[in-house]
Amino acid sequence: MxxxxxxxxxxxxxxxxxxxxxxxxxxxxxxxxxxxxxxxxxxxxxxxxxxxxxxxxxWDERFTLTVGQKQGDLIGRDDRVLQAAVDYVARLGGGTVQILPGTYTLRNSVFLPSGVRLRGSGPDSIITKGPSETIKLAADSDWYDQEITLAQPGPFRVGDGVVLRTKNPHNGSIDVIRRTLVARSGNRFKLDDGIRKNLWLSGEPTCSSLFPLLTSERTADVVIENLTLDGNKANNENLNGNYGGAIFLQDCNRYTIRGVEARNYNGDGISFQICHDVVVEDCHSHDNADLGLHPGSGSQRPLLKNNRLERNTIGLFWCWGVKFGLAENNTMAGNRNYGISIGHNDTDNVMRNNHVSDSGNVGILFRDDARGQDFWANRNLVEGNTVINSGDEAGVAIDVQGQTKDVRLIGNTIQETRQPMQRIGIRIAAEAGPVEVRDNAIEGVAEAIVDLRTS
Structure with missing residues (x-):
């Protein structure tokens, strides 16, 4: 062809x-x-x-298919045309979907298959979603069911992406289930897969028109580039970053996310869970409700370079068990809590030459994730970073908490351009193990280094 x-x-x-x-x-x-x-x-x-x-x-050439609103191989402006495009290209063994300029408003996620490149036209290709709505369920559904009944019809249509949420009847936690509506009779909808949780009325279950803009599960070798993703945060409920985001990946390998702007999502900008060899470079994740960039639990060898993570709750959040990663030459500015947060069994990572400024609480935080015998962020290198203006009057630029050990803090520049107040450059908890602190330039704080192990 x-x-x-x-x-x-x-x-x-x-x-x-x-x-x-x-x-x-x-x-x-x-x-x-x-x-x-x-x-x-x-x-x-x-x-x-x-x-x-x-x-x-x-091969010198693979198949390319264009999607546009007025011209292109496929014409449209919603998730259906984008989904048709990536599925068609995948059927031919892989290739490129080129999204022409325009705003594409989704009612469901675009589910990415293996072997495709999804390439936009930069700021002129915008993927967004409409306002979310939440409706209560009107009948019990058991864990083996594949249908729900809504209390009222609302705006839902067959083909919509939804999130079902309920209080777990056994432990009181909140269960979150992502599904697609595939058939309907009145207020009764069939789902694309079984529920596998109990949606009992006693748990006050709801159905919400929430979904990631781009998502995938158990796929590999995908490139997402040169796109703008806008989550319409002002008109959407929050979706936890373990289940969604402007981009959300689960159990995927070898993804490259390049030149993507992820903004205004009521949740995370870019989140991937148990995904290996993911590259995120030259992206701008900003003004999201939660995390700018979330290498999620168990992800191995993430490469995070030259990104701007601005005005999120946390800029870069290393989740649980993220190992052998490199975060280099990134900018984290104006994040409401932390510029960088690392903790639960996140080991053997390198954070080098990043610029962290105006963090609400701490510039770089080593969390006290005391959930097991040795669950701290051990054997990590923090080298050559610049950390400026961290926290309030008692802010800390680099805070090593809990029993964190074998961490190296080398050659970083810490600056406080406001009054020193009670601000600290580097603080090390009394319970911490060996921490190498060397060749750091610290100025403008009340105390350069507070090592509670020796106090």
């Missing part, structure tokens, strides 16, 4: 090829090392072989 060339498909072939070469080279280097470790010969000059998903030639 020939590829239609449009004026917007202007990326030089060399640029597209360089992306493919880099991706294939990364995979090949890992596979070659694997082969050497096993004693097998490395693969060179691969051919496309049926069923072999480890080795693929570097």
């Amino acid at each position: 020939s590829r239609r060339v449009t004026p917007t498909d202007s990326r030089p072939l060399a640029s597209r090829r360089s992306f493919l070469v880099a991706s294939a080279g990364l995979m090949a280097s890992g596979l070659s090392a694997f082969a050497r470790a096993e004693g097998r010969p490395p693969v060179h000059a691969p051919r496309a072989t049926d069923g072999d998903d480890r080795h693929e030639p570097i």
Whole structure:
């Protein structure tokens, strides 16, 4: 099938090829090392072989499909046209969906399949959603059911993305279930999958028109770039970042998110949970209700570079068990609580050459996540960062809490341009283990270093 060339498909072939070469080279280097470790010969000059998903030639061209509101291969302005585009490209083994300028208003997430590149036209390609509405359920649904009954019809339609929330009848916590409405009779809707939780009226269950703008689960090798995502925060309820965000990924591998603006989401800007080898670079995540960038629980080897994380509750939040990551050359400015927060078993990460300013409480926080024997953020390097104007009159630039150990704070610049008040440059908790503090330049605070282990 020939590829239609449009004026917007202007990326030089060399640029597209360089992306493919880099991706294939990364995979090949890992596979070659694997082969050497096993004693097998490395693969060179691969051919496309049926069923072999480890080795693929570097093709000069893959399929590109354009989506626009007045011109393009597919015409539309909502989730249906974007979903049709990515599904079509995925059926051909992968390629690019080019989103032409315009505002695309979604009633459901765009679910990304493996092997696609979703590329916008920068600030001229805006993906957003309408106002959310919440309606109570009018009948009990058990965990094995695949339907709900609403107390009133409201604005819901077949095809809508929804979030079901209820109080867990056993422990009182809030259960959150993301589903799509796929069939209807009056106020009774079928869901795209089983509930797997008890939506009993005793738990006051609700149905809300909430969803991530872009999402995926158990997919790999996807690029999202050059897009603007606007969550319409003023007209939407909050959605917890463990379930949603402007971008939300679950159990995915090898995603690259580049040149994306994620703004005004009533939740997180960019969140990924148990996702490995995710690259987030040159993105601007700002004015979101919760976290600007959320490498979520269990995610291995995230690479976070050259991003701006501004005016969120927390700029960069390392969740639980995030390991072997690099956060470099990012800007965290004006975040309401913390510029960077790291804690529960987040080990062996590097935070280097970041600029953290005007954080509401602490510039860089090592959380006291005392949930187990050794659950702190150990063996992390904080090097060459600039931390300016942290917290109120008793603010702390770098706060190492709990039993955190084997942390290195090296060559950072800490500045306070307001009055010193009771402000502290570096504070280390009494329970902390070994912490290396070396070659840091600290000025303008009441106390440069407060080491409670020695007091």
